[in-house]
Amino acid sequence: MQDLPATEVRTTCPYCGVGCGVLARVAADGNVTVRGDTDHPANFGRLCSKGSALGETTSLEGRLLVPEIGGRETSWDEALDLVARRFSETIEKHGPDSVAFYISGQLLTEDYYVANKLMKGFIGSANIDTNSRLCMASSVAGHRRAFGEDIVPGTYEDLDQADLVVLTGSNTAWCHPILYQRLLAAREARGTKIVVIDPRRTATAEECDLHLAVDPGTDVLLFNGLLAHLDIAGVIDRNFVDSSTTGFAEALSVASAEASSPGAVAAGCGLAEADVRLLYELFAATSRTVTVYSQGVNQSAHGTDKVNAIINCHLATGRIGQPGMGPFSVTGQPNAMGGREVGGLANQLAAHMNFDRPEDVERVERFWSAPAMARQAGLKAVDMFRAAGDGRAKALWVMGTNPAVSMPDSARVRTALKSCEFVVVSDVTRTDTTRYADVLLPAAAWGEKGGTVTNSERRMSRQRPFLPVPGNARADWRIICDVAQRMGFGDAFTYDGPLEIFREHARLSAFENHGDRLFDIGALAEIADAEYEHFPPRHWPQASGEPCAERLLVDGRFPTPDGRARFVAVRQEGVALPVDAKRPIALNSGRLRDQWHTMTRTGRVPRLMANVPAPTLEIAPLDAHRRGLRDGDLAHISSRYGFARARVTVSDNQKPGTAFLPMHWSGHFAANAGAGSLATPLSDPFSGQPELKNVPVRIEREAIAWTGVLMTRRELRPTGFVHWTRHPVDGGWVYELCGTETPDQGILLSRRLLDGSPRNQFMEYTDRRGLTYRAAALDPAGALAEALLVAPPGQLPPRDWLVSLLGAREPLAAGQRMALLSGRSPVPMPSIGRVICSCFNVGEHQIAAAVTRGAASLEDIGQQLRAGTNCGSCRSEIRTLLDAHRLQAAE
Incomplete structure (x- = not known):
């Protein structure tokens, strides 16, 4: 990697799981600017609209800078003493399971590690879960059922090398735009076919070769039908199935019985039979196939079965572990993978060990010299907040996340936070959740803290500080260790920095690991100070004495007792909550292109709010007509759990019977606009991940005066x-x-x-x-x-x-x-209109003017205005404007 100017720091973006490299520069006046790191193999210098605006998120406006007890500013000693005393008293009186931690994919791996160690090894409970439970828990469960371990086999290079990429439940163009641009480049270079499976016609679907707008919740049926078709088409890799897998016959039998023909699948999924046949024929005929899936698959009460239905098709054809092929789970948070590595989920142990193997529990106990090792899985996120509400969890620590908004049935979650006897929140800014904190602890933010993160392709990268830690804020790992020491566990938490924690994490990954667990970074267990400081992005595993393995499962051997992958026979189940006459619309929720989670970072950046400045409900024209709704009307949306309000956008992108509400708006940015207020807490029985994509709602027009x-x-x-x-x-x-x-x-x-x-x-x-x-x-x-x-x-x-x-x-x-x-300028004032391209602040009026000057294509707009030439996530909107102009010219 190239040397950098002294004033520029190489770090990693804190947004999605792509894990883009960022170069951050601090000017003499303190102004921060960022650019993409051309040497980072995840992004090669590209950044999305959010990443490009990172320098605009580093101000201290709204920051927490001083500890508080009951809203009163205090010292760290008083705050930490109180936290440690209350936790210790609660454990002594009610047992270790009366305490719970709810943590975040915003934590660095080193933060995650010490939080997990404190809770599971020293407090003695596994009641530690993460907001990644809402993101990729179903992928974890599906991987473990199929592979024996939570592993992502492939790398981003597979997207460059594939001849067919199936994107299911993934609006990649908006949620992982750098990967999507990489995919479009592959299509340009090698003719890669792109299929999108999504109930909505998203920005991703605008540039695909085939879009299948499935009915919500019917993914298992679609992929079971694919498995049956692959058998009929004679493309099952019998040698691989016989030598490297078990359970194929049962999985095929169930799939064939349930999905007897493409016509039956089409009828069950709400699709045209010709589109189903085309997908099946493309998949059968294309050896180099990658299936990318994300929250549209995971965030379901049957998400694990959906994951295994996808994996079954790749196992059946032997399309795994080889260039340009495989199932690929793309995560939503910058360190969701790192949290999985250290056991951040309530049903995991560190280093990919598990509670269902007593020898793993005993191994971690010995390595940590843990005095009170937890021996069974703890409460997952939904159950954790139920426990806080009914009094089973009496002390709760929330780190770096906003469950009062993001959790399903969020009204009940807020009630639970209010009623819980003792709530600690550590965060960088005030949120809807911090309002319920008995003790509020100011944490260091991105740009101020250092450690590692792991992206969706198992690539570890450094986040490095380039700003001083402001006020009295502290790094999360230090806050956790300070509490642990005050609770009497000082000898196990005397780290002098993230490097010492990372070394211990690496040692544990190799401890008594004889190839049984693929997660092994033992080669880094004695990493030198300078090497950690200059740590280049690298994949795991990296076992001691072994070369770094970029692609896993190349030899067809899996981390199961018999070395074989497992087919999982899955059936299409009914949706968790079906629509009915009272609530006839299936509500979907998800991200917008320029926003992040509950907007605690992006919501203060004008150019990131300019494209969609307010929450909007997308609804199909037919459904809008039936309810007397027009563009701009205020809609009242109600489910059995709560209600929300949002302005209406009537859109052909919505399938009749469905609607879409963004997930981002909290009480800091709107009144009663949160999707979490509507969402069901019903969860997948294997992963504990709640259903966030298919919620029955009633939509009515508010009579605004x-x-x-x-x-x-x-x-x-x-x-x-x-x-x-x-x-x-x-x-x-x-x-x-x-x-x-x-x-x-x-x-x-x-x-x-x-x-x-x-x-x-x-x-x-x-x-x-x-x-x-x-x-x-x-x-x-x-x-x-x-x-x-x-x-x-x-x-x-x-x-x-x-x-x-x-x-x-x-x-x-x-x-x-x-x-x-009057509100009107006394002299004519040009307006750029609604911002379309956030990367270069290009508005719709500027694009219209370019069209008037003769611009007729995306390329023309890019040459004149630069719009669409960076992350590309605005390309679909630019194309819509171009199409509207052509239509107007033709009339």
């Missing part, structure tokens, strides 16, 4: 409104408001948000009917401090000019002051 918009420098959390959302802009925030009250009441509610400071010059206007209200405040220098507009629906004036004044912070001329209450 007034709307408003507040543009202000201040950060607020409005109360008393039927609905509000907010998004950042240069210089402040924009709050969208609305209500079912009469307009005069809406005006009164909205006026309460205004800053009444006597320092400001204030002006306002109300029409004679009491339906329209305008107000503006200028600061002492004569610059716009805030403006409020209220009007009946559809009658608000433009706000682009006012927003630009807010960001400029310049004294206004007399003509500008006179125009403030």
Whole structure:
């Protein structure tokens, strides 16, 4: 790898499981800029819109910088003493299972390791689970059932080498855009076919060769049908099946009985028979096939069976462990894989050992010299919060995650957090969850902490600090060790930094490991300080004395007692909760292209909020018509667990009978817009992963009587409104408001948000009917401090000019002051429109102008505006604009 300038630090992106390399530079004024690391083998210099904006997420605005007890700032000693004392007292009085940790894929491997060691080895309970339970637990369970161990066989290079890539339950173009661009490059270079299996027509489906819009929850039937077809087509690899697997006959028998023909599969999946046949024929005829799957498969009450249905097809054809082929689980978090390596899940032990093998429990116990080793699996995420709610879990520590928003049935989770006797939260910023903390501990953020992460292809990379740790924040590993020492476990937690923890993690992976477990990084057990500092990205396993293995299972041997993979006979089960007359729409949820989790990082970056500034419900035209819904209406969405509100987007991308709500909006950014409030806690019996993709809901139109918009420098959390959302802009925030009250009441509610400071010059206007209200405040220098507009629906004036004044912070001329209450600039002002390309801040009006100048293709737009030339996740929207222009020109 190339040497870097002294001011630039090589690190790893903290977003998705692609694990992109990042070069971070800190200027003399403290400004942070980032660019992609051209030497990193995950991304070769490319970054997505979120990664490109990482430098804009490092400010201290909203950061937790001082420990708090009951909302009172305090010292670390007082806070840690209280945490250790309360945990110890709870364990002494109620036993170790009365304590629980809920941790995060945002932790580094070293953080994860010490948290797992403390809970399972020294507290004596396995009640430690991670938000990765919501992400890839079904993949873990499916891998273990099929392979004997949680392993991803392939690498990203397989996407370059495949002739067919099947993307199922994966909106790769938005959720893993760098991998998607890699795949498109392979199609350009070698003609790779791309098939997308997804109920929605996503951005990924826009550029595929075949899109199968399956009915939600029917994946097992589709892949069982594929397995049966592979047998009929005569492409079963009998030598591989006979020498390297068990259980084929039973799996095939079940699949053939359930999916007797492509026609039967098509009818059961809501597909055209011709599309099913084409998929089956492509798969049968293409040796180099990779099946990429993600949350659309995992986040299901039958997710593990879906995973095994996919793996069965690859085992049957011997398409595993070889270049350009294999099942490929792509993770959603930067260190979901690292958490799996150290046993971060409640049903795992460290180093890929497991509770169902007593010898593994005893081995870890001896290695750690653990005084109170847990001997059975603990509470998984959904059950953990149930236990916190009913009093079984009396002390809970939440690290780096926001379950009050992200967990299913989130209203019950919030009730559980409120009722739990003692709640500790360590995080970098205030969230909906920190509101329930008895003790709040400020943690170091990305850019301030160091350690390792492992991406979706088993590649370990360093995250390196390039910023000082602000205030009194501390690294997670240190916070955990400080508590452990105060609980009396000091001798086992006296690490002097992440490197010492990493060495122990590597030693444990090799301890009494004679090839039984493929996870082995024993070659790194004595890694030198300098080597760890300059640690290049590398795959595991890396056993002592053995070369690094990039691709696993090459020899057809599996980490099972007999060395054989297992086919798992799976059946298409009914959905966890079927739609009915009361709740006739199946609600899906997931990510948007520019957002991350509950927006604690991305929600403060104006350009990342510009494409979709507010939560929207996508619904099919037929379903919208039946409910009297139009674009922009406010919808009330209800399930048996709760309700949410969002603006309506009528979209042909939605299959009739389905709808889509983004997962991101928390109470910090909108009122009652969280998908977790609607989601069911019903979970997969093998993985414990809840059903988040198929929730029966009722959708109704809210009769909105007034709307408003507040543009202000201040950060607020409005109360008393039927609905509000907010998004950042240069210089402040924009709050969208609305209500079912009469307009005069809406005006009164909205006026309460205004800053009444006597320092400001204030002006306002109300029409004679009491339906329209305008107000503006200028600061002492004569610059716009805030403006409020209220009007009946559809009658608000433009706000682009006012927003630009807010960001400029310049004294206004007399003509500008006179125009403030109209909301319209006194001189023509160009507007870029809604941002389409977040990487280069290109708006829809700029794209339209380029089309007028003759741009007729994605390539033309890229040459003129650069839009679509970085991560490419905006290409589908650009294509839609191009198509609309062609249609308009043809009329």
